Amino acid sequence: MAAGKKLVSPMEVSVEAGNADQASWLDDDGRPRRSGTFWTASAHIITAVIGSGVLSLAWAIAQLGWVAGPAVMLLFAAVIYYTSTLLAECYRTGDPATGKRNYTYMDAVRANLGGGRVVFCGVIQYANLVGVAIGYTIASSISMRAIRRAGCFHANGHGVPCKSSSNPYMILFGLVQIVFSQIPDFDQIWWLSIVAAVMSFTYSGIGLSLGIAQTISNGGIKGSLTGISIGVGGITGMQKVWRSLQAFGDIAFAYSFSNILIEIQDTIRAPPPSEAKVMKSATRLSVATTTVFYMLCGCMGYAAFGDAAPDNLLTGFGFFEPFWLLDVANVAIVVHLVGAYQVFCQPIFAFVERWAAATWPDSALFASARAEFRVGPFALSVFRLVWRSAFVCLTTVFAMLLPFFGNVVGFLGAVSFWPLTVYFPVEMYIKQRAVPRGGTQWLCLKMLSVGCLIVSVAAAAGSIADVIEALKVYRPFSG
Template structure:
């Protein structure tokens, strides 16, 4: 199916689902006339874990250090509960009407259009795609930090500790960008399942190493560092304590953020059973596994470093032995982020390409696919518009990353910006509309209270993270950052 035909399919879903009804139950086609979906609980879980256990896990020890032993784990557990609950509400919005045979919503924006409509569709689209763009920037920064850590580690040991090994982050961001240009040419979301599985394995690898090193450091010192209330006034000012605590909320929100691509992941799942039932299982499994890892990594990192917990957990262990283990962990982060970048960006790629093919359906540059023979494999379908637009996107995110290489603050802003509208507000509002929950009923009030509480958290997290970026910019020179 060419891109132009795919656009026609999307535009005429109802018409095709009637014309192709006999194929809906066939081995090749689903009820909407598209090729049979093959996703399972395991592939959906791999996509979610790849998206969730990203670079955000590395900032959790720092986040807990700002909040302390009581508030830190409590906030993390509350976030996990909210994410699971609102994600469960969102899974019910994949189909409009009947949960088994209702019209499919292929993207998050489609779900908002079906359930809420009006100006909210445009607001949702802008927030979602800006957030996806921001995540790509955050992941580019994180990958460059890990690549530099490997380089500095080897440089440090080769010089016997005499060379400070200051290096620029720019070449490493460019290397990551070139890699992403290549992987971005994978046409569709459902074709990157193997990349998600590799990335999920990598995320467990570096999280486990970080956890293991934290346990080893605690065993070495024989004590748990840290305090009940987090970093103390004196080490930082009262104002800094407040801003840092707010930023920590943003970091934790970012670490759990995946609702923006949930509908797109759900659209890869086969049925029966219903996609919502399978997705709820995948969500429960993924959030449980993620929370366990986050609690262990964040808490053990704080126990190992106390108030001095670094923004990136792995950099806190320095360049000492076992330096080879840290190199493996940092390499795993880079491989994971290559996959996570694609999991987040494919929905944005698909949206732009669908819009372009609908608007300029006669343009061969946009719709024509050139078959490129690959020995031993099926021919690759090269689309010139896809090649150019996706390459420009990756170049743009790479250049912005080189301009603003502040990992912790960027992570906090992204978490704050996307958490309330995409993870809480729209799922709650769509669920209320779909289930026709009466206004001012007990259930309606509880959902609105949840939404308002999360809005307050998002505003606080955004304020803290923006304050952090403002401080960074005072001493920063563009394109000249070295570590």
């Protein structure tokens, strides 16, 4: 906020209140003027979507084969782009340029659907975001540990175990997140998202390059039309089914960013053009970019290793050399996850802080929270420092307690994919646009929703099977 300007609530901006002159730095809702653009929105989306999971797509394609793997990628790219455009239309209720703003996903559901579905949306959305935060803590520690292991393999040979605990790396990642969590809101982390997006392209490009080099070294393309065969590596028929479902789900959820789409859209500067139009353009660019990278990395990784593709091209040591290039890629993954963690956690931070301020408006603690001490992009206050630091510490402890939590995150993703990515956008669009019941468009939208529900249920079943397998060798704090 500009120096010397006090925060003015939306209802306080008027000629009668004597502060109409402040409208030059306020939006139509009385909040500080938003400054987001097509490019910053695209950076937020790419940071959220192109996660380190891109490096596991070779494994996913290995389960499905050359036919189903790429086809599923293209199918879900189309579905998620379409449903995202429907959700973008729900940022404002009424007129797309002057209607009431919905600041969060829950606000949009409340304005368009209401009732118990608001609570259902909130539970699913925030449970998924917390799960992602824990999963990213684990993923970052795996990459940091891989840097140490790459040096060990280079010095001592590939047959040496080179084992180490991931717990110190999780703690280090948590300490970094405590610092960055003091950035007050989504609108202030645009630069972090841009850095993270660049890192996404860096490690994805390295993984792609190594895949191409390995394919050339092999003298041909590996893999099969139907993926890994039953009996190969001791794979049973039931394991083939569960792995295929898990791979199907992994690809579908790799594109998903609907749980933070409205929050990203709320950073875009006021019309013209409308926020929905800018968001649709950003979504189109981001999904197209993501699809190209996913197809290249996934397909080239499968071409290089075939059915033996590791679950992560860079940390699963499908490649051992050049070890310094693997180090660069894993550093890029860690930097990206620092930014991605903030992109996914900012909606949680904002939700709790709005709820606390509304519940205890006269509390000295929250009064002091509004008296911020600013240092660059950071805004320090007692409540923000305590609450956000506690959240980061909690996610770090859970990551250390459950080092296989990535499997649980996969389950949370499976459960949240249908409601957040498909069901709510479809239902809100039908309500907002008054789509005639029983008409062609209504039937097509409902069929899309039912089809994706089936995918979610199947993927959840695959994830549950994976969690059960992990529990068989579970030891607390065994990272």
